[in-house]
Amino acid sequence: MSERLDHLARRVEDDRFFLASALADYARSERLDDVGLARFLGCAVGALTTLRLCRRPAGDAATFRAALAQIAAYGGVDRVALAAIVRRADALDGLRADTAATAHDGRGTLLAAREREGTESDEGRAAPGDEEGRRR
Amino acid sequence: MDEAPGSERAAWARGLHARLLRDDPTATHELIAHYLDPLADWLERQYPRLGDPHLCTTAAEDALLALLRNLRSYEPARRSLWGYLRMSARGDLLNLLRAERRHGSRRAPLEAVELSPLAGNNEWARPYAPAQPTDDDTEEQSPAPVVTGMTPQEEQVLALMDAGERKTIAYALALGMAELPAAEQRRAVKRVKDRLQKRLMRGGGGR
Numbered sequence: 001m002s003e004r005l006d007h008l009a010r011r012v013e014d015d016r017f018f019l020a021s022a023l024a025d026y027a028r029s030e031r032l033d034d035v036g037l038a039r040f041l042g043c044a045v046g047a048l049t050t051l052r053l054c055r056r057p058a059g060d061a062a063t064f065r066a067a068l069a070q071i072a073a074y075g076g077v078d079r080v081a082l083a084a085i086v087r088r089a090d091a092l093d094g095l096r097a098d099t100a101a102t103a104h105d106g107r108g109t110l111l112a113a114r115e116r117e118g119t120e121s122d123e124g125r126a127a128p129g130d131e132e133g134r135r136r
Numbered sequence: 137m138d139e140a141p142g143s144e145r146a147a148w149a150r151g152l153h154a155r156l157l158r159d160d161p162t163a164t165h166e167l168i169a170h171y172l173d174p175l176a177d178w179l180e181r182q183y184p185r186l187g188d189p190h191l192c193t194t195a196a197e198d199a200l201l202a203l204l205r206n207l208r209s210y211e212p213a214r215r216s217l218w219g220y221l222r223m224s225a226r227g228d229l230l231n232l233l234r235a236e237r238r239h240g241s242r243r244a245p246l247e248a249v250e251l252s253p254l255a256g257n258n259e260w261a262r263p264y265a266p267a268q269p270t271d272d273d274t275e276e277q278s279p280a281p282v283v284t285g286m287t288p289q290e291e292q293v294l295a296l297m298d299a300g301e302r303k304t305i306a307y308a309l310a311l312g313m314a315e316l317p318a319a320e321q322r323r324a325v326k327r328v329k330d331r332l333q334k335r336l337m338r339g340g341g342g343r
Binding site: 055 | 159160161162163164165168169172173176193196197200201204205
């Protein structure tokens, strides 16, 4: 894989246009390095550059699903894992947007999690296909 | 990277551009994978005396990212995608060079900083302190275009030069001079090319 491609793939990690932004957000949230991320996706580390430079899926549900399937096939990665990554990144974007909105009026946001009685906590529940990717 | 009209490569490039316009998610990688290295290599060959070859890579990246952010800036009917990207990358490189020169002209020499042997740097040998902001905010403005005020014909000539066109008649056609005798065509085309070269050199680039 070209060094230049790798460099550009890193450069666009803050650019929401590219899938690189979703991969970076997910990796940060799970504290994964490239090896861990590739393992979660079921691909070689070298395939991450290909994924990073694809366009981040967006749009309505059908368009989103079709884009995910196309990227997964193109990059040779697990479609379910890829979906989990993008959905996590989208959720994180939503939280950031909410935080930014409430910060403007001077009010902070407190988040609290509480275990439901008789069930696992949210933290303990694994996301689909998550087992391989966990660092722990 | 020849994308001569009617060639398979040209058809592929047009198809790729159409896919990008349809938000095809993998077309972005295909564009970058196909053009990034050749574009950066081409810039390095055009500007072999640059102090920092990474500037060529950055300019190539900038050109591809700019296209992706504004796909309609490229008109397939006007020139090949390869020709468009070379023109765009050359402009980005020259803007980077200009920015480097502006930055360099504001750097203070290390001799301007006096480090007192006593605790605290509260005495300066000279009044100038490198960290002082200047009033000139030109670095914050958008980079100026490489060659301004080009006529559409001059743009076509530049595109032909970028594409490595050697035939005088091609330039003569672009300039509307195809009816002139061959010797006059050659002289007129040479004048236009020399003028464009000089304007590019003043902008910091060259062939």
